[in-house]
Amino acid sequence: MIEPMVRAEQVWKSYGSLDVLRGIDLEVSVGEVLCLLGPSGSGKSTFLRLINHLEKLDAGRLSVAGELVGYRERGSKLHEMTDREIGVQRAAIGMVFQRFNLFPHLSVMDNVTIGPVKVKGATKAVASERAVALLERVGLKDKMASYPAQLSGGQQQRVAIARALAMDPKLMLFDEPTSALDPELVGEVLDVMRGLAADGMTMVVVTHEMGFAREVADQVVFMDDGEILEQGVPSVVLSNPTNDRFQAFLSKVL
């Protein structure tokens, strides 16, 4: 049996007395694009952040490429990983944020090379060469020397994608990558993501872009209140939602 890229089993997460995720079961196969839908506060970001251990889960099991995230299993006991070990896991998982989070004190070039150079120990020359290729891919080769503040939102997000890709991740996480963008800039970012999907990148995408979900996703998951309420192939679930809350949600966003 082939290991899925992401496997979540009964994942629970609470903040104090607030149960944000209540038993999430989910699998993302290699090369698959999963779109995560749900109203605000349903726990989508929290789930995404659990996958690269920016948050710790409270119960359940979560593994990426067959490896538990953040823990090592010895016998029947779980041991917390060190900062460094978690770093190694995270380096293989790219993340793109709603608010880009580019490093404003670094040029576009340095934003893209800092990961490979400082985390993977790549040489500047090799990292730069790769960065040029990636920036060309996202259509920003001419912005290499610019600083993030000099770019439009859409350009910044494309740099952020290039920055994540520079680590050669096996999985990409996108947390509402186009929500902070002016409508006319959404397309350029989605185009880059479409390209990635076509190249076989495994992706988990939180989005409100139904068109993108319908067209690109292999699997659509609807979450509300920390639970998965509906799940399936987009052509089926987006056209004929069975869950009431999903129907209500879709009628609002479409």
Added chain:
Amino acid sequence: MTGGDAPVVEGASPRSATQTGPIRAVPVRHPWRWAMAAVLAVLVAMLVHTLAFSTTEQPHATGSRFGWDVIGQYLFSSHVLDGVVVTIELTIVAMAAGVVIGVLLAVMRMSKSRLLSSVAWVYIWFFRGTPVFVQIIFWYNIAALYPHLTLGIPFGPSFVTLNINSLLTPFIAGSLALATNEGAYMSEIVRAGIISVDEGQAEAASSLGMSRSKTLRLIVLPQAMRLIIPPTGNETISMLKTTSLVSVIAVPDLLKSAQDIANANYRIIQLLIVASIWYLAMTTVLSVGQFYLERHFSRGSLRSLPATPLQRLRQDLTRLRPQGKPRAEAMAKEFREALDPLLHGRDPLGAPHD
């Protein structure tokens, strides 16, 4: 004279209000400003007179009241210059060590470990809560408390024993006192700077796989600098003056050197003036550096940069000639550009380049 975007036609006929172009209005008069200026002018004249021209009232003595000849004689004497060097050394050592201690304390303070953050809290509480003057005397006398410094296994055998009295020279005791005290103040400055950096920055760095220390060093601290640098400049200026306190434990700094000379020749006022001139000169140099540093680090957060003193002087001089202003601006721009490479390590927030 050309330059600027809005050339002024020389000798142009008076423009009506509806016409576009430079405004030439009669300025508002300020009679009270003139009265104030007159009073101030008299006071300044009196000050200049007493400083420079009034003669001494001491019996059996001649010369100016302030004894400028004596001041001139000692201003560049080797003993005073040695004192200046010691003061500068103390300032540099205390600030450098203080910044290092400050960063460590700030990181400890924000650590998830209760123990580390409490230790930092107690340190800051203690060193900010007692006078630095007391701390200096304390460090100087610490040999009374711990005559020997022993290196070895805690509660076990020792390998080396050092004599604190000979190890802790006045200079080292003074530097230690100033640095440990400064560390407590710097930690709060550094902490404020770190807190100001958006959390998303650390998250983005983590998601690339960076360790916490690399995230701090490569991503958070460089961005915190914008907030850390200006108050650190103030601390340095303040430190330069605070070093004079170590004269009490016989460190041969500027003040102590001046006092030594005064003890021999009884010209106390003159030597205090000598010391003050040096302190003023040094703080002035630091203030100028501070001004340009702050200006540099405010790029990207201020819409327009404050004018440098030179630019303001130029503006004042050229205000009378309307055509002069665009030219002054052009010169100011030139000046800025000439200065840029000197200040430009790396643009912190990426101000637009041409």
